[in-house]
Amino acid sequence: MIKGIIIVNNQGKPRLTKFYQSVTSEEKQQSVIRRVFQQVAQRPDSFCNYLEGSIPEWGENIKLIYRHYATLYFVFAVDSQESDLGILDLIQVFVEALDKCFENVCELDLIFHADRVHYVLDEVVMGGMVLETNINSILQAIKDQGKMHSDSLTKVKPGESASSIRERLGGDVSKWTYNW
């Protein structure tokens, strides 16, 4: 199981935090984030991506598997049930998905649209278990939900999204005739 996912930047500021094994108070969460950052930031890029762990809030035998992309550290805290190389691949898949959703994703995207990052993550990992590893399925789900999201915010009756009304009316607006 994945105990938690943390994305921090090079200065230690958290960009996304997801605690699957709950850490009950905000102070404890922040201390976990700090500890993860301290351990991960010490390692230069030439080192391997595995840190055998000492995060007491999550228990013993926790490995921190991380990847460093430009200014961000993507850290997955896993127990022994997860495949080490598999999780590295999973991080790659996650970042690729973000890339497709945000178009050449950079740290600013994560800062301003943290909620959208959560939505993407929820398609890859659910409740600490790996849900989907195929990039196409992930992207399809995100695209569909994004459409639902924007449709639902236009002020029409729910269940009758703007796009469906348009379709019902025949699609091409220029062909509409007015019956005054």
Added chain:
Amino acid sequence: MFENTSKLADIMFEKTLTDIVKGIRGSKRDTALYISQCIAEIKQEINSTDLYVKANALNKLTFLQMMGYGMSYASFASIEVMSSPRFAHKRIGYLAACQGFNQNTEVILLTTNLLQKELRSAVGGIGMYETGLAINCISNIVTEDLARDVLPELTNLTSHPQPYLRKKAVLCLFKLFMRYPQALRLTFDKIQKCLEDSNSSVVSCAVNVVTELSDKNAKNYLHLAPAFFQLLTQSQNNWMLIKVVKLLGSLVPEEPRLARKLLEPLAAMVQSTQAKSLLYESVYTISLCLPYCRKADGSMPASVPAILQLCGKTLREFCADKDQNLKYLGLVGFSSLRQSHPKCLMESDARPLILSCLSDEDITIRKRALDLLPGMTSRKNLQELIEQLLTHVEAATGQYRKDLVLKIIQLCSSEKYALLQDFPWYLDILFKLSFFSLTDDLGELIGKQITDVALRVLPVRPYAVKTCCDLLAYPREVKMLPQVLPATAWVVGEYADLLETTYRDLVQTLTSPSNVGQLPFSTQSVYLQASLKIFAAATEKATDQEVVQCVDLLTDNLPVYMQSLDAEIQERAFTGLEIMKAFNLTSDQPGLTTFDNNSAASGNLLGMTGDSKPTKSNSSSIRVNLVSTCRSTAASLNFIFKPEPMKPISSKAQRKKSQSPKGGIDLEWLTAPVDLGVFSRLDDTPSHPKPSMEQISFTQQQQQPSRQPSVQTAPVVQQIGLNDMMEKVPPRVGPDINGSESTGLNQSRPQDPFYLDAGNKAMENDNPTEGAKFGTIQLLGSEDEEENLALRKKRKKDKKRKKQKPAKDFGISNAPTMAVYDSGDDDDANYASS
């Protein structure tokens, strides 16, 4: 109209998430102030009736939670937003719940209806995402009650036409099992069905769930092994294959025969797959299987050496790879392989690889390489390996240094120093280590090793003693591990007969208060004892002058320690001094020598001009006497301080020694009945009339005449059923009382330490008392009575069991073959049939 404009105005005045982020980035100096302003606004907005405003506030709050600001006051608002018909709001509400709720959030029970509704109304097409959101939320916040309530709907969803919902539902079921374990039995057949789903993602998720479950209790899932075998050979999805391989690996400890069956397909996988992750998992699982592959006759199957070769080759390729991750995994794989084949690393090409890993910059890799060292060392390479490790110790810090030192000691001392040939060299290593700054427990370990080596290895003792002397002579400024000093002192003391150097200097080092007073008390006490031992050796071997000097030193210095704060030191100093006095070994006028020297040097200090010479001769004659006394007491002294050379005795020898008693022990007294005359002192009153009810005192225990079984009147103080117990005086004691009357007491057993002559007479007179005493004791022993009953019942049962045993044995031998697919759990049978 107005409504709309005011709403519009509201929206325009509220900050969005983007505004907050910009604001935080802009307010470099007063970020905290800005955020607290925002939070104040959020608190207001969250109570608004407009869902848009609420949702917006919740969105901002979720962002701030990531920075450490609590959002527990927004729990109810989360639920309101979750129930919005708009998808966007639902998303926001669910996300806030996932981030903000924990197991103790009270409002979770308010979500039950909402979530049940969402799960029930799962539609196909694009509407399935709403249900998906609900499932996601459940997997993050579920509690036991919620689990129980949503279980039926969730289980239904595992057979929904949409694979998207099926996979989510299956995965979520695991989270339910974690909180509400009874759910597992009710729904496990659905998970099994999902294992045969047409959609590979669903199958993957089902495999994931079963893997996690079998990690907790593998027995229950043994019967699925054939299905997983199928998946292993047929599936193409690497991720799922990894999980299947892991799962089969976790089943192997429960069903060892599976191990042998797995070897072939896993080896095939190792050879065919391209994916490094799957390759590694296969090799790792093979290494997990190998310990269980032994056949009944103890041999390994024929395919094992080839497979071992294959694994070794793969792992070596990993270790040699430039990719640090692969190196790390190679090392992990080797340490797992060593569990079943400890010698797998002895081949020459693996060794340089691992040694190079030892010098890697990455501490994770170094640690793993260190763990592999015991598999690689042999007699020949031990020394150079350890010397290289020593250089590492200098450079290392913290935990890694500790690990290094421990590993060095472990390598050298494993299996009673099997690998070590040059013990003086090892002692040197230990002494070198004691100059590093290490923790206390490591210091103790080094000290123990020094004493251990000196104890066990006779040839090295002279060298040990010599080096320890040198060590002790080091000035205090040289930093040494404090726990090593007592060990060196002990070695010097114990083997003082091997000393070549001056005894006097040693005694000086070990006893002079300026040197020793600063050391910890335990060290001081060892020093004192050692100095006495050295003195004992000196009386035998040293020159006359040295003996005298030692005596003087001891007489001067020991009294200082009698004032020490520590009781042990006081005691040792005192005992030592008294022994010396008892043997007349002290110089009666301790100041005489110094006085003498002074007066001789400076002339007439006290005006005793003429006396100097005679006193000198006097003193010298006293000295000669002293020396001769010392010499004559040498044997006794040595006996006192070192009666028998210590040597380690193996546990087997110890057992044998204790089993065979020395000849002539009369063991009859062990089996003879207990002589209760010993307890004559318990009897306060000489006469024992039958107590009437009025005489019963609840504060004082009276003697009751209860030896005759017919005695019915028992004090009320006793327990109710005691009368019956009185009659059922246990046979082992009752007849013995009679017996003791006739036999035990009348036999004369003067050598029995518990046999009291006076008590004998008292016994004869006070027979009823004796029985009465027994009666009182019986009060406390009423539990014994019950125990005896229980014992008797147990004996009866044992007899019955013995009779039945032959038949049972017959049954048992058949059981194992059937046990495999019979999980043995009744409940499992229940659900299987449901």
